Amino acid sequence: MSRAGTIARRTFLIAAGVVGGGMLVGAGVVATRLHRIDGFRLDAGPGETSFGAWLKLGSDGRVEVAVPHQDMGQGIYALAALLVANELGLSPDRVRPVQAPIHARFANPVMLLDGLPFENEGVLQRAAYWSFEKILRAVGIQATGGSTSTRNIAEPLRAAAAAMRDMLARAAAAHFATTVERLKFVDGAVLAPDGKRATFAELADAAAKLPPRDIALAPLAPDGLIGKGAPRADVAPKARGQAAYAIDVREKGQLYAAILHAPRLGAKLKSARLPGEAPSVRGLVEGADYVAVVAESYAIAAAALDRLQLAWDETNALAVSTKDVFAACRAALDRGADYRKRWVQETKGDVRNAAGAQITAVYSAPFLAHMTMEPINATALVTDIGAKVWAGTQSPQLAQMAAAAAAGVDTAKVEIVTPYLGGGFGRRADVGFVAKAVEIARKFKGVPVQTIWSRAQDMRDDVLRPAALADLSATLDANGLPATLVYRVATPSIVDQFVARVMPRAVGGLMADRTALDGALRSFYGVPNVSLEHFAVDTGVPVGFWRSVGFSLNCFFLESFVDELAAAAKAKPLDYRTRLLAVSDNSRAAKRAWRVLETMARFDVAEPLEAPREGGRVGRGFALTEPFHSFVGMTADVEVTGSDIRVRRVHAVVDCGLAIDPQNVIAQVRGGVNFGLSAALHGRIDFENGAIVQQNFDSYPLVTLADAPRIAVDIVNSGADIGGVGEIGVPAVAPAVANAVFAATGQRLRAMPFQLART
Numbered sequence: 170m171s172r173a174g175t176i177a178r179r180t181f182l183i184a185a186g187v188v189g190g191g192m193l194v195g196a197g198v199v200a201t202r203l204h205r206i207d208g209f210r211l212d213a214g215p216g217e218t219s220f221g222a223w224l225k226l227g228s229d230g231r232v233e234v235a236v237p238h239q240d241m242g243q244g245i246y247a248l249a250a251l252l253v254a255n256e257l258g259l260s261p262d263r264v265r266p267v268q269a270p271i272h273a274r275f276a277n278p279v280m281l282l283d284g285l286p287f288e289n290e291g292v293l294q295r296a297a298y299w300s301f302e303k304i305l306r307a308v309g310i311q312a313t314g315g316s317t318s319t320r321n322i323a324e325p326l327r328a329a330a331a332a333m334r335d336m337l338a339r340a341a342a343a344h345f346a347t348t349v350e351r352l353k354f355v356d357g358a359v360l361a362p363d364g365k366r367a368t369f370a371e372l373a374d375a376a377a378k379l380p381p382r383d384i385a386l387a388p389l390a391p392d393g394l395i396g397k398g399a400p401r402a403d404v405a406p407k408a409r410g411q412a413a414y415a416i417d418v419r420e421k422g423q424l425y426a427a428i429l430h431a432p433r434l435g436a437k438l439k440s441a442r443l444p445g446e447a448p449s450v451r452g453l454v455e456g457a458d459y460v461a462v463v464a465e466s467y468a469i470a471a472a473a474l475d476r477l478q479l480a481w482d483e484t485n486a487l488a489v490s491t492k493d494v495f496a497a498c499r500a501a502l503d504r505g506a507d508y509r510k511r512w513v514q515e516t517k518g519d520v521r522n523a524a525g526a527q528i529t530a531v532y533s534a535p536f537l538a539h540m541t542m543e544p545i546n547a548t549a550l551v552t553d554i555g556a557k558v559w560a561g562t563q564s565p566q567l568a569q570m571a572a573a574a575a576a577g578v579d580t581a582k583v584e585i586v587t588p589y590l591g592g593g594f595g596r597r598a599d600v601g602f603v604a605k606a607v608e609i610a611r612k613f614k615g616v617p618v619q620t621i622w623s624r625a626q627d628m629r630d631d632v633l634r635p636a637a638l639a640d641l642s643a644t645l646d647a648n649g650l651p652a653t654l655v656y657r658v659a660t661p662s663i664v665d666q667f668v669a670r671v672m673p674r675a676v677g678g679l680m681a682d683r684t685a686l687d688g689a690l691r692s693f694y695g696v697p698n699v700s701l702e703h704f705a706v707d708t709g710v711p712v713g714f715w716r717s718v719g720f721s722l723n724c725f726f727l728e729s730f731v732d733e734l735a736a737a738a739k740a741k742p743l744d745y746r747t748r749l750l751a752v753s754d755n756s757r758a759a760k761r762a763w764r765v766l767e768t769m770a771r772f773d774v775a776e777p778l779e780a781p782r783e784g785g786r787v788g789r790g791f792a793l794t795e796p797f798h799s800f801v802g803m804t805a806d807v808e809v810t811g812s813d814i815r816v817r818r819v820h821a822v823v824d825c826g827l828a829i830d831p832q833n834v835i836a837q838v839r840g841g842v843n844f845g846l847s848a849a850l851h852g853r854i855d856f857e858n859g860a861i862v863q864q865n866f867d868s869y870p871l872v873t874l875a876d877a878p879r880i881a882v883d884i885v886n887s888g889a890d891i892g893g894v895g896e897i898g899v900p901a902v903a904p905a906v907a908n909a910v911f912a913a914t915g916q917r918l919r920a921m922p923f924q925l926a927r928t
Contacts, residue, residue, distance in 0.1 A: 841898020
């Protein structure tokens with residue numbers, strides 16, 4: 170058993186009381202806390218009636234649903250309204266989604282459970298998951314990430330709405346002196362057999378006094394709005410510039426801060442002085458590695474920032490450059506089993522004694538920034554007894570804790586207001602920006618201060634998608650299929666760094682970081698002998714979650730390598746994947762992959778490659794991935810002219826279980842394709858002597874509308890449980906494009922961003 174497996178097993182045994190014994194008492198505490206958490210009810214204001222933790226009913230007949238996840242473009246507000254409306258027989262515009270308060274009742278254990286370095290299989294592992302789920306619910310971390318929003322709240326919302334409907338029905342039955350079975354729900358009202366009618370609002374008080382009952386929910390299936398979807402209410406105000414983001418906060422007497430960080434990572438501020446007169450500047454705030462100018466407008470603050478006379482202490486500054494990062498990764502991989510921070514996360518069979526042709530390849534990917542359209546910002550109002558923070562954060566509870574520490578007040582005295590997020594992508598899961606905004610505002614107690622990171626400062630203060638170097642090798646059997654697969658990746662541990670930032674006293678490195686190998690772990694392909702290793706190489710560069718996290722790396726590495734194996738076996742890429750599935754274990758995952766692959770094959774036959782323009786060469790590439798409990802197959806058509814790569818068309822096949830709102834699934838996948846394509850073709854963050862080279866979109870370009878491919882999305886429903894959607898369009902596009910370039914030119918692209926050798 171691997172080190173990670175040993176730790177996971179011991180953790181379960183302690184929780185179960187088999188060893189240690191301390192958790193036996195803790196289990197009672199957890200049970201008590203869960204009982205108290207489950208009793209939480211939303212506060213009802215004037216004209217409102219609370220129906221538990223999730224729903225309220227207004228006197229206007231509109232239902233309000235508390236959404237514990239942040240809407241950063243993935244449409245979770247709209248989906249929550251759709252689910253509730255469907256259960257209550259309402260039009261979605263009669264349901265108003267609002268941000269849920271910070272409370273353990275709205276915890277997201279699904280996101281953390283997905284990160285455990287083992288599967289929910291077998292009696293022991295299922296018991297471990299059950300134990301962890303209870304503990305995580307009791308801890309109550311409220312966060313948005315990992316494509317888990319729908320998976321986390323779909324069933325609780327359906328259950329809450331079904332219970333509310335039942336309470337309204339029983340109240341109506343008493344009111345009309347009839348039975349529940351004879352009532353009908355029509356457009357926010359309950360109809361009696363004789364045609365009399367009572368609105369939800371009229372029944373609210375009586376219904377809310379009834380004890381809720383557990384309602385057996387039918388399995389999620391196409392019914393009403395489910396499987397059909399509804400228009401998103403947030404689209405129009407966003408398109409018109411009317412939607413409110415954190416950067417739009419305007420409070421009475423508000424001041425503005427512009428922030429500047431040390432140019433080199435690890436450097437500290439020695440001194441800062443603003444020469445001359447600056448009548449609209451209210452002051453400077455000196456932080457550990459930053460300085461901020463606070464003024465009556467952001468423009469004034471930013472202009473003053475440019476005039477500062479600064480001295481930095483670079484005694485402990487990093488001297489790292491990009492070549493040093495990859496040299497450290499290479500050294501770790503070469504050291505092998507002797508490398509201290511090495512995790513064997515999957516072993517199967519014997520990878521040492523197979524005979525056959527050896528295929529090897531080395532892949533790499535750079536650091537990446539997040540570059541959200543809304544620059545990082547937060548507004549804070551600090552007083553002697555509390556604080557209020559307006560911030561687009563994916564981690565409101567962690568933001569509350571960080572703000573409390575920065576303000577020097579109790580956590581319970583901090584209010585976090587979360588408007589729409591102008592892009593999150595994992596950047597806003599980290600809460601360091603919230604702490605800095607509160608530190609700055611604390612110097613101006615009683616006055617709200619909005620701190621804005623310029624684009625260059627956003628990049629400098631970012632927690633980057635980690636760089637990675639991977640060694641892949643396979644032994645082909647007599648049929649050209651891999652008898653062995655050895656997969657070794659060197660990359661920093663995102664989880665260790667994230668935990669260290671939010672909980673500095675926590676001891677890191679005690680458990681394998683699953684995200685480092687997501688996209689390669691427990692593949693649906695049939696390979697009898699497998700070894701997957703992660704070498705946690707930390708060069709001091711801060712890393713964090715980035716849209717699709719490890720899948721963005723490993724799907725590129727693995728699916729590109731599968732094409733290399735197909736070429737070695739002289740097989741067509743789609744046929745080769747079909748053969749790999751044919752020798753798999755016939756698992757549910759393999760069957761889902763097969764259905765996706767069949768749809769890809771039908772497209773390949775029905776939609777031939779378009780002819781190239783003069784001087785161009787065209788090619789088609791494929792990739793098959795399993796991100797976030799969904800499956801995505803992608804076909805990319807590219808045209809190569811000289812060294813220029815243009816992606817002309819992408820066809821995606823998606824199995825996310827039941828697509829509750831198919832149009833939103835399509836929108837998310839399209840957005841993910843362009844996001845992933847920007848990384849594949851352009852994205853890179855480089856370092857020189859501890860300083861980030863790129864500063865803005867001129868040196869960190871994105872795919873523009875003119876360069877974006879035509880994207881078609883087909884949805885297949887395998888009947889599996891619902892999977893993630895928000896990030897699943899990202900991982901497959903890079904390998905599909907790389908494989909298409911090989912088909913067009915014969916050149917293998919093993920490093921992102923893609924760069925063709927001139928011929």
